[in-house]
Amino acid sequence: MRDVLVTLIVFGSLPYIFKRPSLGLVMWIWISVMNPHTQGWGFAREFPFAAIIAVTTVAAMATNPHRRYRLPITPVTITFLAFVAWMGVTSAFAIHPDQIMPQLVKVAKIMGMTIVVLLLLRKRIHIEWMIWTIVVSIGYYGVKGGIFTVRSGAQYRVWGPIGTFIDGNNEIALALVMTIPLMLYLYTLVTHKWGKRALIAAMVLCALASLASYSRGAAIAMAAMLCFLWLKSRNKAMLGMLLVLCVPVALVFMPEQWHARIDTIDEYEQDMSAMGRINAWRMAFNLANDRPFGGGFEIYDSEVFERYAPVPEDVHAAHSIYFQVLGEHGWMGLALYLALGVLTWRTGSWIIRNAEPYKELTWAGNLARMTQVSLLGFAVGGAFLSLLYFDVPYYLMAGMVATRIIVEREKQALVPVPKVNPLAPPPDVDEDTTDEELRHDPA
Structure with a gap:
């Protein structure tokens, strides 16, 4: 059952890899790092899934008319x-x-x-x-x-x-x-x-x-x-x-x-x-x-x-x-x-x-x-x-x-976020300035 599942996932992903080669990156890393096919007990253990994904990904990149890599x-x-x-x-x-x-x-x-x-x-x-x-x-x-x-x-x-x-x-x-x-x-x-x-x-x-x-x-x-x-x-x-x-x-x-x-x-x-x-x-x-x-x-x-x-x-x-x-x-x-x-x-x-x-x-x-x-x-x-x-x-x-x-x-x-120093003194404010004037002061 595991062999069939991995096989279906890999071959089912190939058409999508042709449309979006970046999905080939995901499938390649999944197969090469996790090696899910090694968790099976049948034909999938020796099947060249990685090679199929690699060839498909490179072919998709080479034939992609909308992007040069x-x-x-x-x-x-x-x-x-x-x-x-x-x-x-x-x-x-x-x-x-x-x-x-x-x-x-x-x-x-x-x-x-x-x-x-x-x-x-x-x-x-x-x-x-x-x-x-x-x-x-x-x-x-x-x-x-x-x-x-x-x-x-x-x-x-x-x-x-x-x-x-x-x-x-x-x-x-x-x-x-x-x-x-x-x-x-x-x-x-x-x-x-x-x-x-x-x-x-x-x-x-x-x-x-x-x-x-x-x-x-x-x-x-x-x-x-x-x-x-x-x-x-x-x-x-x-x-x-x-x-x-x-x-x-x-x-x-x-x-x-x-x-x-x-x-x-x-x-x-x-x-x-x-x-x-x-x-x-x-x-x-x-x-x-x-x-x-x-x-x-x-x-x-x-x-x-x-x-x-x-x-x-x-x-x-x-x-x-x-x-x-x-x-x-x-x-x-x-x-x-x-x-x-x-x-x-x-x-x-x-x-x-x-x-x-x-x-x-x-x-x-x-x-x-x-x-x-x-x-x-x-x-x-x-x-x-x-x-x-x-x-x-x-x-x-x-x-x-x-x-x-x-x-x-x-x-x-982008606009950088200004750093605020918590130890810096507050800006000088005239003692006669009202709260209403502060709210409308463009400075």
Whole structure:
């Protein structure tokens, strides 16, 4: 039944995508992030829904007689394109050129559709469609996992959907950490009281599911995300009070084995998993020093570890977005990736600063703040996970670029709201001036 339902939704959406290519953005993110077809048990699990949606979307854009789609030229997009091009160069000099093709094709699809997303995000409504789709796609597993956590008393780990970027307990936990700030942004848009309550419940359940993954990296990312969320909040007193009340309750709710797992952060030298990651990080560092173009894709095997790792027999994946890009694409790849993150962050800061004087652009400032909080969670948690090619951060990058363009365009026609200093003295008024004269005084 699930296979049939997903198939009907996808094929039923194709005519609408031809009429409005921006709907292809929604369907692509839904299929690629949520992977609803993996929740079935029949033919849909292996059916190429994503490819069908991508081809339909690109065809609709190419045949649209009413609009020409242009890639926004900004420092972020230029750096992103340079990063993608550099991955092509490193693939040409890969250690295992005969093994990289499946991963190269997978990454090319992700980066290619990110460019399509950049082309399609033209209006505020498109950006909000994207945010809603990401939240629903990941939040579904968070709500489901949170209910499971409550029912089981957090005795069992929460896992993500099999066969996806976020199938592991660590990966789904970080994805949920990234989603919570986006839910908070949507909370500012929803006006119906039950809608707001549903979003609050979803945020709580996602937080519980993330904790119940028993992921130490995600726990660190959540702590960083909550601290920065408080710093970015407009109502620090209220949010601080909620955090003081809710965080201890959540920690008390978690069972003893969860606390024992988290406490091993201080004892990483005795943890075989942690030491294996450090060994992989050293391998990536040594490889990048030896090969200017890095090792390309598929470098985590006994041959490469024999050559570059301090402990050759301890073969591990990178378990870090930073050492993953360093090992696979060298120091230049790492420099481009970090520059992309910094420029995206600065774009968010520009949006916040320039949207603040305009009431009509409040949404843009709120979105930029929450996107920064989300990306900070990814930057911290990603230090312990191999999620370099996880598509959601790239979509959020595209959202930042589109939001800045909208702010630049719309603020030209808006009147800024004057700032009122509550400590400033009142204007001078003649003691003989009557109230009636004040009301009619044009000054």
